[in-house]
Amino acid sequence: MIKRLLIAIVLLAVLAGGIVGFNMFRDQAIEQFFANMPVPTVTVSTVEAEEARWTPSIEAIGTVNANQGVDLTVETTGIVTDILFEANQQVEKDQILLQLEDNVQQADLSASRTQAALDKQALDRARELRSRGVSSGASLDNAEAAAQASAAQVEKAEAVVQQRQLRAPFSGTIGIPRVDRGQYLSPGTIVATLQDTETMRADFTVPEQRLGLLKIGQPVRLWLNSGNDVFEGTITGIDPKVDPSSRLVSVRARIDNTAGKLTPGQFVQVGVILPEEDGVISLPQTAVVTSLYGDYVYAVRKPKDAGEGDEEKLETRQVFVKVGRRSGDRIEISSGVEPGDIIVTAGQNRLSNGTPVKIDNQINPGAPGAPGAQNAPGAQNAATEDTNAEDSKAEEAADK
16 A cells, blocks of 8 residues: 555656656746847938038918908998899909999989089179179189089989998909899898919917017918928018917018919918028927937947948847927937938838847838928828838738
């Protein structure tokens, strides 16, 4: 009985030792496998850092309106007899746009003209009689006063008739008619809107800290949300007062809109162009990664242990940088990057220190004129979308 128990204990100890040994061997094999497993090469796009001319700008958000724009209304009450314009028609200054019923006023004008003609004849006779010496000076004075009064009545009647007409105060584009023939109108009723869209004005605000950088005649650029069309203009007005509640300064710029691509009331992004600077290192905003520990970029360099036959072997290094001003899709690098450094612009989501990389700049959001490059202020969101698309392509290339 004791012999059987000892045999069982020995067998159990051998089994337990085998299990422990197998687990230790398995863990060691797994550790060696992952330790010796090669790190996959990541495909990235890059840009070379270099000193170049920097055009700083003050970015803002504004609204464009016509340089001249009004909502047209009539001066007096009446019934609409004729509408002499169509929607989006180009009208000239003083062109008649709407006619109110004016039968009574035309009759008064005719009577005034008749009376004026009669008083003019009486004045001519009085002057002739006075020249012959058969009439007194008082009679001539009365005749002149009557003629002047009649002429004034004619001018008054003509003014009343003109009040029955709605004329364009300036040349521009007329909007959609908001009245119909036969409708009774009263002063204040909007007939249509008239906008002179050849020249537009953009109203925007900038922080009070930037007030000293603004001046009349300074160039500005405007972009719509699409960022495809760029409009040039100049500053025409700077509010001398800072809003105490928002600490912003109102600015107005004049924009040429001969092509007619801007519409009054549109939202625009504005960039006030400041004097150019030389010797500034800037990178695409897609190259800079922001974290809780600061801003950094990935620089592509050769490994320290690279041999003579490893000319094409490259790896990345995380470099913390100090960023400065932003202009369009570019960001100023104050420190951390030197001219000639190769900086990653897309594919950073799979990188870390020492990650081997392969450069493919066929689609480079950081290259000028590339599909991902944006030139408008506020283009960072579009550039980020292009970066995400490039990251996906880089990942697919690495997987292959």
